[in-house]
C-alpha cells in the first residue's frame with residue numbers, strides 16, 4: 473500500500489511538472505524526425521536538449537543553422553539564441569532531461585534484415601545516466617517487441633524497473649516531410665507504455681505539442697500499428713503499379729481509371745503508380761515485419777509481393793527509356809537522358825532509397841553514359857561512385873540538349889508546359905503533364921496504355 477501510494481505520488485508529481493511545462497526534454501537523434509520534435513518543444517518554451525553523434529549537425533545547430541527543410545530557419549535560430557534549445561554530442565547530459573525521445577535511424581542490412589543497432593547504441597548511452605522519474609519514449613519505427621525485449625533490458629541493467637522507477641513507452645512518428653497541411657501539432661499519434669503509468673506520462677509529454685493522442689494498451693500494439701500504416705501504403709501502391717503495367721499492355725489509362733474509381737464516396741482510397749517507392753519508411757519498414765514473421769514460421773506474402781512489384785518499377789521505367797532510345801536515331805552510347813527530380817518524392821530534399829536514383833544507376837549500368845538530372849532540392853549526388861551535379865537551372869536550352877526527358881519526381885517547381893514544349897521525348901512516370909495543353913504526342917505516360 474505504501475509502495476502504491478509512493479508510485480502514484482511520483483506519477484502525479486511528474487504529471488504536474490509536465491503539465492506546467494517545468495520539465496526538460498531530451499531528443500536523441502536530430503534528423504528528419506528528431507529536430508522538428510526538439511524545435512516544437514523548444515518553441516513551446518520547454519527547455520530542450522538535442523543529442524546526436526553527428527558533429528556536423530550539432531555544430532550547425534550551435535551556430536543557429538537549420539538543416540531540415542520542413543522547419544523554419546527563424547524558429548531554429550530563435551530557440552538556439554534564447555537558449556531554449558541546446559545541442560550536444562555529450563550523452564552524459566541525458567541525466568538533465570526528464571523526458572527523452574529516441575529518434576535514431578532504423579535501416580536494413582544489405583540482405584534487408586532489420587538493423588536496430590542505432591536503437592541499441594543510443595539506449596546504452598541513455599542507460600548510463602538513467603535516473604528515477606525519467607520517461608523514455610522510443611519513436612524509431614521498428615518491429616513489435618523492440619521496446620520491451622531490447623530497449624527495456626538495456627535500461628534496466630542497473631536495477632531500475634519500468635513503471636516503478638522510470639517510465640518507458642513507444643510512440644511512432646507520423647511526420648510526412650513536405651506535407652503542407654499535416655504537421656507535428658495537428659497529426660494525432662499513438663502511444664503505448666510498458667505500464668499504464670508509462671502510457672499516462674508519455675501521453676502527457678506528447679500532449680504538450682500534439683493536439684490528439686491515442687493511448688494503446690502496449691508498446692507492441694504501437695509498434696505494430698506503425699508498420700501496418702506503412703505496409704498499407706506499400707501494398708496499395710504496389711497494386712496500382714501492377715495495374716499500371718497491365719494497363720500499358722491492354723491499352724487503358726490507369727490514371728483515368730484510379731480517378732474514376734475515386735469518385736466512389738466510400739470504400740475506396742486512391743493510390744497512384746510511379747517509378748517505385750523510396751525514403752526511409754515505406755520501402756524499409758515492411759521488411760521489419762516480414763523478418764519477424766519468419767521467426768514464427770509465417771510468410772508475410774502481401775509484404776513480399778508488394779516489395780517485389782514496387783522494387784521492379786525502376787526497372788520498368790528503365791525499359792521505357794531504352795524503348796524510346798530505340799525509336800530515335802540515336803544509340804545507347806550517345807543517348808542523352810535527363811532525369812527531372814531525383815529526390816524520392818515531390819518537394820523534399822531526401823534522396824534515401826530514391827527510385828529516381830535507382831533509374832539513374834540502371835541507365836549507367838546499361839552503358840548510357842550521358843545521364844544527367846535537374847533537381848533544385850539536390851544540388852549533387854553520387855551515382856555508382858561518380859559525383860553528378862544537378863543542371864544549374866531548367867531552361868529550354870538544357871531540355872533541347874537532351875534526347876529523352878524523364879519526369880521521375882514531380883516537384884511543384886517544375887514548369888511542365890515549358891518542359892513539354894521544349895523536349896523531343898518526355899517519359900512521364902508521375903502524370904505530371906496531366907494539365908499541360910497543346911501537342912503531347914511526344915509525351916509517353918507510364919500506365920496510359922499507348
Ligand SMILES: NC(=O)c1ccc[n+]([C@@H]2O[C@H](COP(=O)([O-])OP(=O)(O)OC[C@H]3O[C@@H](n4cnc5c(N)ncnc54)[C@H](O)[C@@H]3O)[C@@H](O)[C@H]2O)c1
Pocket residue numbers: 500501502503504505506523524525526529575576577578590591593594611612613614645646647648649752753
Ligand atoms: N523521415 C521520416 O519521414 C520518418 C517518418 C516516420 C518515422 N520515421 C522513423 O524515424 C526514425 C528516424 O528517422 P529519420 O528520418 O529522422 O532519420 P535521420 O537519419 O534523418 O536522423 C537520425 C539521426 O540520428 C542520429 N543518430 C544515429 N545513431 C545515433 C546514436 N547512436 N545516437 C544519437 N544519434 C544517432 C543520426 O546522426 C541522425 O542525425 C526511423 O526509425 C524512421 O523510420 C521517419
